[in-house]
Amino acid sequence: MRKSARYTTLAAAGLLALSSLTACANDAASTTSSGSAGKGDGKGTKVKIMVGGLDKVIYLPAMLTQRLGYFDAEGLDVELLTEPAGVQAETALVAGQVQGTVGFYDHTLDLQTKGKAVESVVQFSRAPGEVEIVSTKAAGDITSPKDFKGKKLGITSLGSSTDFLTKYLAVKNGVKVSDFSPVAVGAGATFISALQQGSIDGGMTTDPTVATILDKKAGKILLDMRTPEGSQKALGGPYPSSSLYMQTDWVNSHKDTVQKMVNAFVKTLKWMSTHSAAEIAAKMPADYAQGDKALYTQSIKSTLPMFTDDGVMPENGPETVEKVLKAFNTNIQNHDVDLGKTYTTEFVKAAK
Numbered sequence: 091m092r093k094s095a096r097y098t099t100l101a102a103a104g105l106l107a108l109s110s111l112t113a114c115a116n117d118a119a120s121t122t123s124s125g126s127a128g129k130g131d132g133k134g135t136k137v138k139i140m141v142g143g144l145d146k147v148i149y150l151p152a153m154l155t156q157r158l159g160y161f162d163a164e165g166l167d168v169e170l171l172t173e174p175a176g177v178q179a180e181t182a183l184v185a186g187q188v189q190g191t192v193g194f195y196d197h198t199l200d201l202q203t204k205g206k207a208v209e210s211v212v213q214f215s216r217a218p219g220e221v222e223i224v225s226t227k228a229a230g231d232i233t234s235p236k237d238f239k240g241k242k243l244g245i246t247s248l249g250s251s252t253d254f255l256t257k258y259l260a261v262k263n264g265v266k267v268s269d270f271s272p273v274a275v276g277a278g279a280t281f282i283s284a285l286q287q288g289s290i291d292g293g294m295t296t297d298p299t300v301a302t303i304l305d306k307k308a309g310k311i312l313l314d315m316r317t318p319e320g321s322q323k324a325l326g327g328p329y330p331s332s333s334l335y336m337q338t339d340w341v342n343s344h345k346d347t348v349q350k351m352v353n354a355f356v357k358t359l360k361w362m363s364t365h366s367a368a369e370i371a372a373k374m375p376a377d378y379a380q381g382d383k384a385l386y387t388q389s390i391k392s393t394l395p396m397f398t399d400d401g402v403m404p405e406n407g408p409e410t411v412e413k414v415l416k417a418f419n420t421n422i423q424n425h426d427v428d429l430g431k432t433y434t435t436e437f438v439k440a441a442k
Contacts, residue, residue, distance in 0.1 A: 134167030136169065137167070138188040138190075140173060140191050140192070140193075141191075141192040142174075142180075142193040142194070144172040146296050147297040147390055148218075148331065148332050150362075151358050153374060154370065155168075155357075158373065164353050168351075174276050177197070177247055180193060180197045180201070183208070189344075190336045194218075195331060195407075195411060199408075199415055199429075200419065200421060200422070202432060206337070207431065210333040210335045210433040211341060211438075213330050213332075213398055213404070213407075213438075214334075214355070214359065214401070215397050216329070216398055217317055217318050217320060217328065217329055218325075219315065219332065220295070220315045220331075221296065221300045221311055221313065221314050222235075222256075222311070223293060223295060223303055224292035226307060226308060226310065227288065228291040229309075232291060235265065235313070236264060238260045238263070244272075244274075246275075248274055253272055254419070255414070256272060256293075258325070262417060273289065275289070275293065285308050298380070301388055301392065302380075316392055316393050318396070329411060332396075334352075334355060338431070348437055356441040359397060359398060360399055362397060367387050401441065402435060402438050408432060409429070412429060
C-alpha cells in the first residue's frame with residue numbers, strides 16, 4: 091500500500107487521492123498489524139481498519155492503541171491501513187475492503203443520504219482538529235472567511251471533511267460555494283508546497299502540517315478549530331470529528347469484536363488524558379516526527395484538547411454536524427437524516 095505522490099491540481103484530484111502525502115505517510119502507508127497473529131492461527135481476531143492519514147495527529151489514537159498493545163490485550167489482530175483523505179477511507183469501508191474506518195463522523199450522515207447504514211461506535215473527538223491557514227503572502231487579503239471570494243483554498247480532497255468545513259465557513263460568512271476554488275492538495279509536504287508556491291492562497295489542514303507551516307513561517311492561522319472553544323466559535327457548537335465508524339450490519343453481526351475494538355480505544359483515550367504530549371510522542375513511530383521531535387510534540391500538545399477521554403459522543407454534537415452540512419450539502423438538505431442511526435453509545439458505555 092506504499093504510494094508516491096507529487097502535487098496535483100484540482101483537475102487531477104482523483105490521482106492525488108491515490109497518492110501518499112509525506113515521508114512519514116509513506117512509511118505509515120505500509121500495512122501495519124498489532125501482531126503477527128491472524129484469524130487462521132487462533133492468536134487473534136483479524137480486523138482491518140482504514141485510517142484517513144495514519145500520521146495525522148487528529149487520528150493519533152489508531153496507531154497509539156496499537157503501540158500501547160491494547161489491541162493485542164483484547165485478543166485482536168488489527169491491521170492499520172492508510173489513505174491520504176477521509177473520503178478515500180470511507181470508500182474502502184463501503185466497498186467492503188475493511189471492517190472499519192478511522193475518519194470524520196460527518197461521513198456517516200452523508201452516507202445515510204446515499205442509502206448506506208454506517209455508524210460511529212467510538213468518538214475520539216469533540217472538535218474538528220482542523221486549522222484554516224493562509225499563506226504569508228495572502229495574509230493581508232484574507233482576514234476572515236468573508237474574504238474567501240475569488241481565492242484558491244486547499245483541501246485534502248473533494249468530498250472530504252476539509253471540503254465540507256471550508257464550504258460551511260464560506261456560506262456562513264456570505265460567500266457562495268461557487269465564489270471560491272477548492273483545490274485538492276492533500277496534507278503534509280504537498281499542502282506546504284502548494285502554499286509556498288502560491289498554488290493556493292490558504293487552506294484547511296491538521297497537525298503536524300500546521301506546526302511545520304508555522305515553523306517555516308509559510309503561513310498564518312486564520313481559524314483554529316483544535317479546541318472545543320475554537321469549534322464553538324467557528325461552527326456554533328461541538329463538532330465530533332475523528333471516530334471509528336463501521337457499517338451497521340457488520341456491527342450488529344460482530345458485536346463481540348466491536349466491543350473489543352471499543353475497549354481498546356477507550357483505554358487509549360483515558361491513557362492520553364493522563365499523559366503529556368511528550369509521553370504520547372515517545373510512543374509513536376519515530377519517523378512521524380520527521381526529524382524534529384520537539385515540533386512533533388508541540389503539534390500533539392496543540393491538538394490534544396480536541397480528544398474525548400471516554401469515547402462518548404459529545405452532547406449536541408450530531409446536531410452541530412447536521413447544521414454544518416445542511417448549509418451547503420443538497421443531499422442533507424433534501425433528506426431527513428436519522429441522527430440516532432449515525433452513532434451508537436452501546437459499546438462505550440459497556441467499556442466503562
